Amino acid sequence: MSDPTRPGGSPPEPPRSRGPGRGPASEVVASFLVNGEAVRALVPATRTLLEFLRDELGLTGTKHGCDLGDCGACTVLVDGVPRLACLTLVAELEGAAVTTVEGLAADGRLSPIQDALDRHGAAQCGYCTPGIAVNLTALLAEEPHPDDAAIREVLGSNICRCTGYTRILDAAREVAGGGQ
Amino acid sequence: MLPLPRFAWQAPDTLHGLLDAAARPGARILAGGTDLLPSMKHRLHRPSLLVSARRLPELAAIYEDGDDLCIGAFATLRAVRRHPVVRAELPALADACATVATPTIQAMGTLGGNLCLDTRCAFYNQPEGWRQALGGCLKADGDVCHVARKGAGCYAAHSADTVPVLWLLGARARIAGRRGTREVPVSELYDGADGRRWLRLEPGEVLTHVLVPRRGAPVVHHKVRLRASIDYAALLVAVRREGSGARAVISAVGPAPVEVRAARAEELPDLAHARVKPLGTHVVSTAWRRHMVRVAVRRALDACPVP
Amino acid sequence: MSGAGHRGGGVTDFSTYLGPEDTLAGRPAEGGIVGRSGLASGTGKVDGPPKVTGAAVYTADLRLPRMAHAKLLRSPHAHARILAIDAAEALAMPGVLAVLTGADLPGRHGPIPVARDETALAVDKVRYRGEPVACVAAVDEATAREALARVRVDYEPLPAVFTLDEALDPGSPAIHEHLARKAARTGRSPNVLRRVHQSFGDPDAGFAEADLVMEESYFYPGSTHVPLEPHAALAAPEPGGRLRVWTSTQNPHSVHRTIAAVLGLDPAAVRLTKPEVGGGYGGKCDTFVTELCASALALRLGRPVRLALEREEVFYAHRGRHPTRMRVKMGLKADGRITALELEALANGGAYASYGVVTAYYLGVFGTLPYRLDHYRFTATRVYTNLPPCGPKRGHGAIQPRFAIELHLDRMAHALGLDPAEVRLRNAVEPNTVTVNGLRVTSVGLRECVERVVEASGYRDKRGRLGPGRGVGLAASAYMSGALHPTYANEGPHSMVQVKVDRSGRVTILSGTADIGQGSNHMLATVVAERLGIEPADCTVVEADTDLTPVDLGSYSSRVTFMAGNAALQAAERVRKRLVSAVSAELGCDPADLVLRGRRVFVRDEPDRGVDWRRAIALAEAEAGALGAMGSYRPPRIGNRFRRQSVGPSPAYSFTAQVAEVSVDLETGEVRVEHVWCAHDLGRVLHPEIAAGQIEGCVYMGVGEALLEEQAYRDGLLRAPSLLEYRVPTVHETPAIHPILVESHDPEGPFGAKEVGEGPQLGTVPAIAAAIHDATGAWLTAPPYTPDKVLAALRRRGVR
Numbered sequence A: 001m002s003d004p005t006r007p008g009g010s011p012p013e014p015p016r017s018r019g020p021g022r023g024p025a026s027e028v029v030a031s032f033l034v035n036g037e038a039v040r041a042l043v044p045a046t047r048t049l050l051e052f053l054r055d056e057l058g059l060t061g062t063k064h065g066c067d068l069g070d071c072g073a074c075t076v077l078v079d080g081v082p083r084l085a086c087l088t089l090v091a092e093l094e095g096a097a098v099t100t101v102e103g104l105a106a107d108g109r110l111s112p113i114q115d116a117l118d119r120h121g122a123a124q125c126g127y128c129t130p131g132i133a134v135n136l137t138a139l140l141a142e143e144p145h146p147d148d149a150a151i152r153e154v155l156g157s158n159i160c161r162c163t164g165y166t167r168i169l170d171a172a173r174e175v176a177g178g179g180q
Numbered sequence B: 001m002l003p004l005p006r007f008a009w010q011a012p013d014t015l016h017g018l019l020d021a022a023a024r025p026g027a028r029i030l031a032g033g034t035d036l037l038p039s040m041k042h043r044l045h046r047p048s049l050l051v052s053a054r055r056l057p058e059l060a061a062i063y064e065d066g067d068d069l070c071i072g073a074f075a076t077l078r079a080v081r082r083h084p085v086v087r088a089e090l091p092a093l094a095d096a097c098a099t100v101a102t103p104t105i106q107a108m109g110t111l112g113g114n115l116c117l118d119t120r121c122a123f124y125n126q127p128e129g130w131r132q133a134l135g136g137c138l139k140a141d142g143d144v145c146h147v148a149r150k151g152a153g154c155y156a157a158h159s160a161d162t163v164p165v166l167w168l169l170g171a172r173a174r175i176a177g178r179r180g181t182r183e184v185p186v187s188e189l190y191d192g193a194d195g196r197r198w199l200r201l202e203p204g205e206v207l208t209h210v211l212v213p214r215r216g217a218p219v220v221h222h223k224v225r226l227r228a229s230i231d232y233a234a235l236l237v238a239v240r241r242e243g244s245g246a247r248a249v250i251s252a253v254g255p256a257p258v259e260v261r262a263a264r265a266e267e268l269p270d271l272a273h274a275r276v277k278p279l280g281t282h283v284v285s286t287a288w289r290r291h292m293v294r295v296a297v298r299r300a301l302d303a304c305p306v307p
Numbered sequence C: 001m002s003g004a005g006h007r008g009g010g011v012t013d014f015s016t017y018l019g020p021e022d023t024l025a026g027r028p029a030e031g032g033i034v035g036r037s038g039l040a041s042g043t044g045k046v047d048g049p050p051k052v053t054g055a056a057v058y059t060a061d062l063r064l065p066r067m068a069h070a071k072l073l074r075s076p077h078a079h080a081r082i083l084a085i086d087a088a089e090a091l092a093m094p095g096v097l098a099v100l101t102g103a104d105l106p107g108r109h110g111p112i113p114v115a116r117d118e119t120a121l122a123v124d125k126v127r128y129r130g131e132p133v134a135c136v137a138a139v140d141e142a143t144a145r146e147a148l149a150r151v152r153v154d155y156e157p158l159p160a161v162f163t164l165d166e167a168l169d170p171g172s173p174a175i176h177e178h179l180a181r182k183a184a185r186t187g188r189s190p191n192v193l194r195r196v197h198q199s200f201g202d203p204d205a206g207f208a209e210a211d212l213v214m215e216e217s218y219f220y221p222g223s224t225h226v227p228l229e230p231h232a233a234l235a236a237p238e239p240g241g242r243l244r245v246w247t248s249t250q251n252p253h254s255v256h257r258t259i260a261a262v263l264g265l266d267p268a269a270v271r272l273t274k275p276e277v278g279g280g281y282g283g284k285c286d287t288f289v290t291e292l293c294a295s296a297l298a299l300r301l302g303r304p305v306r307l308a309l310e311r312e313e314v315f316y317a318h319r320g321r322h323p324t325r326m327r328v329k330m331g332l333k334a335d336g337r338i339t340a341l342e343l344e345a346l347a348n349g350g351a352y353a354s355y356g357v358v359t360a361y362y363l364g365v366f367g368t369l370p371y372r373l374d375h376y377r378f379t380a381t382r383v384y385t386n387l388p389p390c391g392p393k394r395g396h397g398a399i400q401p402r403f404a405i406e407l408h409l410d411r412m413a414h415a416l417g418l419d420p421a422e423v424r425l426r427n428a429v430e431p432n433t434v435t436v437n438g439l440r441v442t443s444v445g446l447r448e449c450v451e452r453v454v455e456a457s458g459y460r461d462k463r464g465r466l467g468p469g470r471g472v473g474l475a476a477s478a479y480m481s482g483a484l485h486p487t488y489a490n491e492g493p494h495s496m497v498q499v500k501v502d503r504s505g506r507v508t509i510l511s512g513t514a515d516i517g518q519g520s521n522h523m524l525a526t527v528v529a530e531r532l533g534i535e536p537a538d539c540t541v542v543e544a545d546t547d548l549t550p551v552d553l554g555s556y557s558s559r560v561t562f563m564a565g566n567a568a569l570q571a572a573e574r575v576r577k578r579l580v581s582a583v584s585a586e587l588g589c590d591p592a593d594l595v596l597r598g599r600r601v602f603v604r605d606e607p608d609r610g611v612d613w614r615r616a617i618a619l620a621e622a623e624a625g626a627l628g629a630m631g632s633y634r635p636p637r638i639g640n641r642f643r644r645q646s647v648g649p650s651p652a653y654s655f656t657a658q659v660a661e662v663s664v665d666l667e668t669g670e671v672r673v674e675h676v677w678c679a680h681d682l683g684r685v686l687h688p689e690i691a692a693g694q695i696e697g698c699v700y701m702g703v704g705e706a707l708l709e710e711q712a713y714r715d716g717l718l719r720a721p722s723l724l725e726y727r728v729p730t731v732h733e734t735p736a737i738h739p740i741l742v743e744s745h746d747p748e749g750p751f752g753a754k755e756v757g758e759g760p761q762l763g764t765v766p767a768i769a770a771a772i773h774d775a776t777g778a779w780l781t782a783p784p785y786t787p788d789k790v791l792a793a794l795r796r797r798g799v800r
């Protein structure tokens, strides 16, 4: 299935219509929740969730590490499931519930995994931390007492260049163990 | 950040609408986007229209259909991996889904997207400016192949983790187009002649389902890679014993997976080694990947129960 | 909750971190720094909560009204003359605001004054594939990126130089013209940045004394830092002609000076701020094109401009580990004593000097630690090639020779049938000595490191006994705690810290240091809180803002705890004196009897006789006015013992010993590092979680360099310009890391502390290499130990 457009050439102009998605649209409208708040986005079809969160909502806790799916720094939850914001189009989010790192703490109190990451000194530079906190939150919501293999498997989605993952694993193990 | 090239987006709510949209010039199916969007950021593809199936949840459903498990092409790898029938009866498929990329990407990427995954090459899946420094290559923007400079073709490697397993399981791909629906064995979906035309889908055709026979001898999936996560295969192997013989499907070595059969199972590793010659499409040394063909086939065979 | 430090085999027994000699006024009798700095009370670092909630602000998170975006056009050629640049078409595009080229910013810069050979954008010539040539500013990123394709550059390609041998060839094309003229005179290669040769004692006599002399070659590959945060800078014009710059840097002071110099501004007209930095490891020490172009564009356009790199571009910015070819010759007595050492190191530095002059020295100077040597000589050469520039990466310049020397020592111990651990102990440098090349050594915890790591790992029981395909290996090392001499000549302190006390009780610490994740903010808070008898949480640290904070030279050479920590301690001590004076007057007691502890100031033997923290502050203000103080640190003037000894000496050295346990698949060559035990003498533990975290990070980075990472090129083009192909270890490749903190109480360190951010990496790769030998019988002299290389080596040895 080769690319029908000429490589290197300029792409044919996309149709300039705007619509709810039943016809081709170069600008799209999508209504969804971000950390529980309703958002109505009117954006170019090309807009990724990472750009939208950071540039339009000012939610800069979700990080840009590669923009290609390789690092996990941009991990958010969509309907409770981890996703890479850099590879998610806003267009695809109609009706979804997005949770970012900013949405993990409730009433100004750190969530259990945030608290554990903090106490274990698991954030050095902190750049991977939002993605990891989000990812571990999804794991723990689904399986409150994951075993070591399950924690490691999930952490395999995120690169941390500072910590050797050691303290992150410790924090996750502590929460998984029920904080005994 | 890497802006996406301009395109329009459309999410039809009927299969008919989906097929109509997919048949427009410049259209492409957007499934999980985990292969397509990075490639578009690298300007490897510039579709003018992305057609989403998100309004067609039936195409993401997984259900038992007689002797088959019918998996909607838009089911995520995570959903496939976790499905009770897959876990109980098709563990090799679960294993193969589990080696794709990362758990997060498995929750986005689809089985259909994996079957349609673009062929990969160390000279191709790279940023635009990097490729321009080389003057591009046959598969994109150029007229030489850096892997085989004298060759006239492209050798980009088929790298989809689930395909060797599905091939050996005898899975069939259900493909819909405006002129109707057809079913082809996964083993006939690929063309090894050229890495630019590896997928036998006509323009506008959409993969809608993957039908996996539930019975049959077990298959073993074996992926060779340098990292246990965030790594495409340096080599992919699936094997299945059949009577005293065995078959292997080997991938990540050329534009299509290669099937090797041995009348006596113990001959399979050497036969595979003689048949399969990886090329320099991967950053990992070609000689080592070649060596690993024999080792991986043998190890997979060792792990494969005698029927 | 399990005590965070009490993980199996990990940090244990905090009570031993306290030596009686530094019982301070105000120290709780039963606890100490460890208890109060967070662990026992269950609180994390001062920067923990913002980082786990996403509130921490990094440079690319900042947004300003009318902010424009810049993108870089990079060279497709490794070496070429720039004949013409035509930006007219790009400038004509709607939304494009400006295009900069080399001619706009011709000022040469570089972190080391003797080798300023870099420009913000290429001038006249490009010297590596990926070098920035033009910078486009536009209203948004997409427009700027599109416009890059419309900037036309005519190049005349030139022959390029990639390898060490090519660079050393006197006939090689000159990468820097000014060196061509000199080379023409001397008949040497025009591509040598620096060659350092030093000899101490009588090496030939030393070799003659030896029972065994061995000479071997080693190669250590290049690798890059891969901070998860790509470099980014934001610049904005300020009223009154001033310029504000926010940037992701580890050396704010140096970048501040460089921006002013290149843009021709008075440094007082530039205010530089470092937001949170998402990882540095040495990779953000230089001044980068991001800072210079964003600044120039902001001034030209009169609006804020952001320049944030893509991931691919971070690999071009590089400044990573120099690929280094080495020859080691060593003499050993039959009992394992080293009689002489000779080292030759050739480092491939890429297209610009960066810190390369320092690299050349570091490659040789640290050869004399951690073992006592009477006879030593080295030659270290750093050359230019048409590749992205190398620079300082964690363990700068010391990693490569330490790899070669440790592995060599292991080989020789093996040849002599000696226990490698015993050989290390036998040669261990003694405290309070001076090395043959003039390094003044004070505290040394090496013996304890070796003993504890051997015991924790079971090294002696395991070595040679784990069966085929499994093995253990040991290595030891030493590293500096800051450089005695600054990177540019000046007589000022290396670090200054201001402590100011508010009537509310809140203490603000102002420091030019750069916390890049290593925890220097928490270190400052700990030191000040400890001295004032309050909690780190009572302190606000304001760092790295040139309008607000006094100068600190930056986060490099593992200098911050030692230098800024001492400056903070001095400032806090001055504040303490004021408090004690005022309170003693109030209580009518001897100032020497007062203790500061638990947010109170009281009489040591009558704890009820005292005042609370706020009252103490009020008394001090009443007595002598505003309460605050400055402190500074300048290294001791130890004095050079010989000429050209200015690069390398440090006020103190850290020591490390580590053991790696590996398994090797003999059929595939795949290596798994299962465990690394790493005992590190950091002088004094100021915060065990941070200290252990630094050890873990060092070992992690070493494991990456041992198994996977190489910044490799094909005809000067990066092979792996992505996080997919430049493989850093994921959690699955990372071993169980067991840090062991060893304290030697340095006489000059703050509370006895030295460094822990770099030293622990030095021994990781040689320990793994030794373990691979134990597992397979093969000495692998060139990491990374990817399966293809390991298998090839095993085959050569006939293992398979």
Ligand SMILES: Cc1cc2nc3c(=O)[nH]c(=O)nc-3n(C[C@H](O)[C@H](O)[C@H](O)COP(=O)(O)OP(=O)(O)OC[C@H]3O[C@@H](n4cnc5c(N)ncnc54)[C@H](O)[C@@H]3O)c2cc1C
Pocket (backbone or CB within 6 Å): A068, A069, A070, B028, B029, B030, B031, B032, B033, B034, B035, B036, B037, B038, B073, B074, B077, B099, B100, B101, B102, B105, B108, B109, B110, B111, B112, B113, B114, B115, B116, B117, B118, B159, B160, B161, B162, B205, B206, B207, B208, B230, B231, B232, B233, C724
């Ligand atoms: C960091 C990273 C690592 C990865 N590692 C691996 C790996 O190890 N192994 C591996 O196999 N993959 C890997 N991938 C690729 C990818 O995640 C998977 O292959 C995934 O299954 C692709 O599915 P998708 O739904 O995301 O496909 P998309 O990206 O949406 O689509 C891929 C292609 O298939 C076409 N397509 C998709 N669905 C259909 C359909 N139903 N009918 C017709 N055409 C269709 C699209 O138009 C596009 O051309 C990796 C990706 C990333 C970013």
Ligand code: SF4
Pocket (backbone or CB within 6 Å): B120, B121, B122, B123, B124, B137, B138, B139, B140, B144, B145, B146, B147, B148, B153, B154, B155, B156, B195, B281
């Ligand atoms: S095999 Fe050759 S033509 Fe195909 S992608 Fe690689 S370099 Fe390009």
Ligand code: FES
Pocket (backbone or CB within 6 Å): A063, A064, A065, A066, A067, A068, A069, A070, A071, A072, A073, A074, A075, A084, A085, A086, A087
């Ligand atoms: S930024 Fe999305 S995965 Fe790296």
Ligand code: FES
Pocket (backbone or CB within 6 Å): A122, A123, A124, A125, A126, A127, A128, A129, A159, A160, A161, A162, A163, C228, C278, C279, C517
């Ligand atoms: S804490 Fe720095 S990348 Fe994880």
